[in-house]
Amino acid sequence: MLLLISHTGYAAALDSTSLQPRVHSYASGEAGIFANAYLVDVGPGVVAIDATLSVSDSKKLRAQLDGMRKPLLAVLLTHGHPDHYNGVTNLVEGYSIPIAATKSVDGVIREWDARKESQWKPIFKEEWPTVRTFPNRTLRDGESLTYGDVRFTVHDLGPGESYADSYWTAESKHQHVAFIGDLAFNGFHSYLTDGHSSEWLTHLHQVTQKLATFQMLYPGHGAAGGIELLEAEARYLQKYRETVASVAHGKSSLTDAEKSQVVNAMSTYLPDGKLTFLISLGADPVAAELAGASGFK
Numbered sequence: 001m002l003l004l005i006s007h008t009g010y011a012a013a014l015d016s017t018s019l020q021p022r023v024h025s026y027a028s029g030e031a032g033i034f035a036n037a038y039l040v041d042v043g044p045g046v047v048a049i050d051a052t053l054s055v056s057d058s059k060k061l062r063a064q065l066d067g068m069r070k071p072l073l074a075v076l077l078t079h080g081h082p083d084h085y086n087g088v089t090n091l092v093e094g095y096s097i098p099i100a101a102t103k104s105v106d107g108v109i110r111e112w113d114a115r116k117e118s119q120w121k122p123i124f125k126e127e128w129p130t131v132r133t134f135p136n137r138t139l140r141d142g143e144s145l146t147y148g149d150v151r152f153t154v155h156d157l158g159p160g161e162s163y164a165d166s167y168w169t170a171e172s173k174h175q176h177v178a179f180i181g182d183l184a185f186n187g188f189h190s191y192l193t194d195g196h197s198s199e200w201l202t203h204l205h206q207v208t209q210k211l212a213t214f215q216m217l218y219p220g221h222g223a224a225g226g227i228e229l230l231e232a233e234a235r236y237l238q239k240y241r242e243t244v245a246s247v248a249h250g251k252s253s254l255t256d257a258e259k260s261q262v263v264n265a266m267s268t269y270l271p272d273g274k275l276t277f278l279i280s281l282g283a284d285p286v287a288a289e290l291a292g293a294s295g296f297k
């Protein structure tokens with residue numbers, strides 16, 4: 001089965017409207033950090049994967065859901081960064097449904113939400129949701145939820161791009177697809193500020209093997225693709241780590257001038273990549289990680 005993803009963010013089945021799941025994507029603009037959310041048509045209803053960052057994007061995502069004229073059955077979260085869960089409140093308004101995540105993802109959301117608001121609300125202002133809705137159901141690694149004929153299974157990864165990463169597979173008789181969250185950024189510079197690039201690389205190698213036969217991978221930022229997304233992300237992380245190491249010379253932090261060197265090198269490596277501001281944000285955490293510093297957040 002083939003999927004077509006349009007520039008408006010919709011994905012549709014080409015060969016038969018009876019085959020499930022059908023994946024509809026919503027891609028935020030620059031103001032929403034280009035975060036993706038997905039609405040998965042499973043026949044009797046819709047399952048959402050992640051929920052965007054801003055008030056405006058979450059309202060547009062809800063409007064897209066309403067336009068599908070099917071009930072929302074569940075929201076599944078990949079990890080605890082606000083650009084993936086902030087919009088849950090607007091998305092689920094009027095519904096009493098599972099909002100599911102791993103226990104570790106749920107813990108990160110609850111632990112860091114107030115600090116993230118303090119950090120980012122002054123920047124996003126009225127676009128930062130006043131009320132955020134947290135998971136109401138936690139799942140173990142490998143646990144599944146079934147809606148229609150589609151089985152959604154969560155895979156707990158632990159620290160990586162965030163302090164607790166996971167991805168969801170969606171499998172039916174006709175399709176095997178995966179929603180990989182921020183395990184890979186497709187066409188964007190990566191967020192390395194949480195300082196777990198070594199673990200992230202390990203996850204990428206493991207998941208590449210596990211998802212090798214899947215028909216489509218849907219990332220948290222950028223267009224869908226195959227396992228080449230994971231391979232490209234691994235190369236990016238390796239380049240970033242090598243660049244920081246060459247500039248830091250064993251130090252656990254960099255000067256502004258040294259961070260500029262990292263920005264220049266990574267901008268050359270990925271010249272068309274968006275979210276370039278993330279490059280400098282990750283420099284000190286990765287330097288500290290490479291230097292063996294502990295407790296860096």
